[in-house]
Amino acid sequence: MASSMAFKPFTGLRQSTPSTTHETTSFKSIKISPKIKASITSPKLTGRNLRVAVIGGGPAGGCAAETLAKGGIETFLIERKMDNCKPCGGAIPLCMVGEFDLPLDIIDRKVTKMKMISPSNVAVDIGRTLKPHEYIGMVRREVLDAYLRERATESGATVINGLFLKMDMPKSSDAPYQLHYTAYDGKTGGAGEKRTLEVDAVIGADGANSRVAKSISAGDYEYAIAFQERIRIPDSKMTYYEDLAEMYVGDDVSPDFYGWVFPKCDHVAVGTGTVTHKSDIKKFQSATRTRAMDKIEGGKIIRVEAHPIPEHPRPKRVQGRVALVGDAAGYVTKCSGEGIYFAAKSGRMCAEAIVEGSENGKRLVDEGDLRKYLQKWDKKYWPTYKVLDVLQKVFYRSNPAREAFVEMCADEYVQKMTFDSYLYKTVVPGNPLDDLKLAVRTVGSLVRAYGLRREMEKIDA
Numbered sequence: 001m002a003s004s005m006a007f008k009p010f011t012g013l014r015q016s017t018p019s020t021t022h023e024t025t026s027f028k029s030i031k032i033s034p035k036i037k038a039s040i041t042s043p044k045l046t047g048r049n050l051r052v053a054v055i056g057g058g059p060a061g062g063c064a065a066e067t068l069a070k071g072g073i074e075t076f077l078i079e080r081k082m083d084n085c086k087p088c089g090g091a092i093p094l095c096m097v098g099e100f101d102l103p104l105d106i107i108d109r110k111v112t113k114m115k116m117i118s119p120s121n122v123a124v125d126i127g128r129t130l131k132p133h134e135y136i137g138m139v140r141r142e143v144l145d146a147y148l149r150e151r152a153t154e155s156g157a158t159v160i161n162g163l164f165l166k167m168d169m170p171k172s173s174d175a176p177y178q179l180h181y182t183a184y185d186g187k188t189g190g191a192g193e194k195r196t197l198e199v200d201a202v203i204g205a206d207g208a209n210s211r212v213a214k215s216i217s218a219g220d221y222e223y224a225i226a227f228q229e230r231i232r233i234p235d236s237k238m239t240y241y242e243d244l245a246e247m248y249v250g251d252d253v254s255p256d257f258y259g260w261v262f263p264k265c266d267h268v269a270v271g272t273g274t275v276t277h278k279s280d281i282k283k284f285q286s287a288t289r290t291r292a293m294d295k296i297e298g299g300k301i302i303r304v305e306a307h308p309i310p311e312h313p314r315p316k317r318v319q320g321r322v323a324l325v326g327d328a329a330g331y332v333t334k335c336s337g338e339g340i341y342f343a344a345k346s347g348r349m350c351a352e353a354i355v356e357g358s359e360n361g362k363r364l365v366d367e368g369d370l371r372k373y374l375q376k377w378d379k380k381y382w383p384t385y386k387v388l389d390v391l392q393k394v395f396y397r398s399n400p401a402r403e404a405f406v407e408m409c410a411d412e413y414v415q416k417m418t419f420d421s422y423l424y425k426t427v428v429p430g431n432p433l434d435d436l437k438l439a440v441r442t443v444g445s446l447v448r449a450y451g452l453r454r455e456m457e458k459i460d461a
Contacts, residue, residue, distance in 0.1 A: 042363045043174055049074045049361035052354060053179055053199040054157075054347075055164045055212050058086070058141070059340050060326025061205035062148025063100065064347035069156035071355030072362075076197060077152055078181055080163040085142045086307055088228075088340065089262045089269060091245070092137040092144075094423040096341045100348075106143050108265040110135035111245045117291065118406035119250030119399040126409055129416040134423060136245070138262055144340070161185055163192070164206065167215050170320070174364055177202055177321070201321040201365055203350055205343070208308040210328035219315035221330050223308040224257060224337070225278045227285045228271030230264070233299035240295055241268055249402040252287040256396050257337065259288030261295070267302060273337060275311055309337060312389075323370045325350050331381075335388040335396070341425060342381070349373050384425070 050073050054065045057079025065077040091111070096102065112135050114126040153159050161184045168178040177199055182192035204212025208223055241263035253259035259272040270292065272284045289296065313330035317323065325331070326343030333342070350373040355361070357369025395405035408414055420426075 042357070042366055042369075044363050045361070050201070050354070050358045050364065051176075051199040052076070052201045052203065053078060053177075053197060054203045054205055055179075056204070056206035056210075056326070056328065057082070057149050057159070058084070058145050058205060058207065058326060058343060059148060060328070060343035060347035061203070062145060062152050062347070063344045064203050064205060064325060064351040065152035065157040065159075066148065066155045067348050067351035068354060069152060071351070072360035073351075073355060073358065074361070075152070075157040076160060076199065077149065077157050078160045078162045078164050078179075078197075079149065080161070080184070082146070082149075082161055083142055084145060085140070085303060085305060086145075088141050088226075088307075089260055089271065089337070090139045090141060090144075090264070090340070091262065091338065092139055092340050093425060094134055094137070095425055096344065097137060100344055102137075102144075103147075106147050107137040107139055108143075109138040109241075109243065109263045111138055111243055111263070112136075113244045115244065115246045116406050116409045117246060117248045118403050119252070120403065121291070122403070122406060124406050124410045126415055127419075129412055129419060134419070135243075136423070138245070138264060139340075140264055141340075148344075162195070164211055165194075166211065167202065169215075173366070176200060201354060201370075202323075203347070203354075204322065204324045204328045205326050205347055206328055208310050208327045210324065212322065213314060213324055213328050216316065216319040216322050218317065218319070218324060221314055222275055222311040224273045224275040224311060225281050226271060226273040226307050226309050226337070227281045228269055228305045229285065229289075229301050230267050230269055230303040230305070231296055231299040232267040232302050233296050237295060237298070238263075238266070238268070246292065246295075248288055248291045249396070249406065250287075250291075251399055252284070253291060254284050256392075258396075259284070259291065261288075261292050268296060268299075270296065273309060281306075309339070313385075318367060318370045318374055320367055321365060321370065323350050323373060333385060333388045335392040336422070338422075345425075346373075346377060349377055384421075 052068050052073050052075055054061045054068070054075065054077045057077055061077055061079065065075050068075040097104075097107070112127055112130055116124045116126055149159055160181070162181040163184070165180040165182060167180065170177055179197045179199065179202070181195055181197065183195045184192045202212060204210050206212055210218070241261070245263060246261040248259040254272050254274045256276050257273040260270070262269045270288060272281070272288045274281060274284060277284075310327055310330040310332050311334070314324060317329045325346040327339060329346060331342040331346050332339035350370070353369055353373035353376075354365055357363070357365040357372070395401050
């Protein structure tokens with residue numbers, strides 16, 4: 001199942017090398033947003049409502065546009081690729097289904113079992129602690145994104161098929177932003193037509209390589225490259241993945257991330273990612289396929305995808321009446337690489353801040369209104385990002401640490417804490433005694449794993 005794909009450099013993102021350390025981009029350098037009081041003297045708008053443009057039509061943009069439109073804001077959503085198939089594992093937590101009122105027919109699979117597979121191919125079954133109604137949803141991004149954009153349209157947003165190019169900054173505190181974009185509406189031909197749009201505020205939901213972020217000099221960040229192949233496998237093999245997902249760890253599949261096999265409607269998504277060795281991504285992908293070969297053999301690659309994934313929040317996420325959300329802001333978790341829920345949540349929270357600050361579109365907003373979104377976001381989710389950052393540093397740094405990680409995943413207490421935190425998006429407080437026992441078992445697993453490596457090195461010598 002060979003494939004080839006040329007990579008283009010991702011502008012606006014910081015390039016890393018194998019020797020790059022993560023101290024400069026760790027959460028130690030991320031500061032909680034300063035408190036800036038929203039202005040109570042923002043001018044009232046006469047003869048019209050507040051106009052806001054959302055750039056990007058993924059989960060962040062779709063949810064932001066829907067919330068804005070429902071809140072009385074004149075809303076424009078600009079998206080270039082209406083059938084975009086982002087290389088994304090597509091896992092969503094159970095809480096997202098209810099919180100965002102997602103219909104079950106857009107969920108391809110309900111995963112209730114997972115296999116975590118160590119560098120030495122020791123497999124641990126995960127999922128024993130799930131309740132009967134609990135599951136991890138698997139979606140295709142082209143389906144989820146289109147649904148959220150359609151819902152935004154039904155709420156009153158104007159969705160524009162166009163490519164955002166740049167924006168001119170306002171010349172005064174109440175002047176508009178002028179957006180430049182290329183429209184593709186069926187009337188403009190293949191080359192599109194250059195157009196402009198004036199708005200009062202902008203939400204940048206245009207992904208890791210955000211042009212909105214570049215427009216406000218939001219700063220660079222480290223990023224991982226994710227590579228994924230969609231593989232259609234025989235029905236007899238697809239049965240194995242009916243409600244099961246696999247995660248592979250090891251230097252062969254990624255030096256700092258993991259490989260995955262996630263089930264979709266009629267195929268599986270097989271992928272991997274890395275921050276430190278981007279040029280070797282195809283080698284890691286080949287190793288992931290090899291590790292899963294007995295279960296995907298005979299499959300046909302139907303799509304190849306690659307995309308950058310941010311490793312930490314941008315240095316600047318709000319400036320003036322412009323705010324960043326989702327991948328554009330850097331809201332992807334370490335360790336798991338999860339971003340769909342946080343994209344949708346950040347889009348909604350940012351839009352809610354604008355609706356509230358503008359009194360349902362009747363007043364102009366200012367930077368203080370948008371910073372309310374950042375303050376709420378950082379207070380609610382900073383602990384989650386910090387915990388996962390620490391876990392990645394501890395357990396993804398070497399094969400012995402990964403062996404210990406997989407061994408630890410066999411513990412039912414670990415599984416319960418992990419699934420509860422993931423499914424409901426909270427850092428779950430543990431039982432102090434069980435936490436102490438877990439700490440002892442973790443140290444024991446690490447010691448045994450490093451001891452085994454020394455013995456293997458002696459044999460190889």
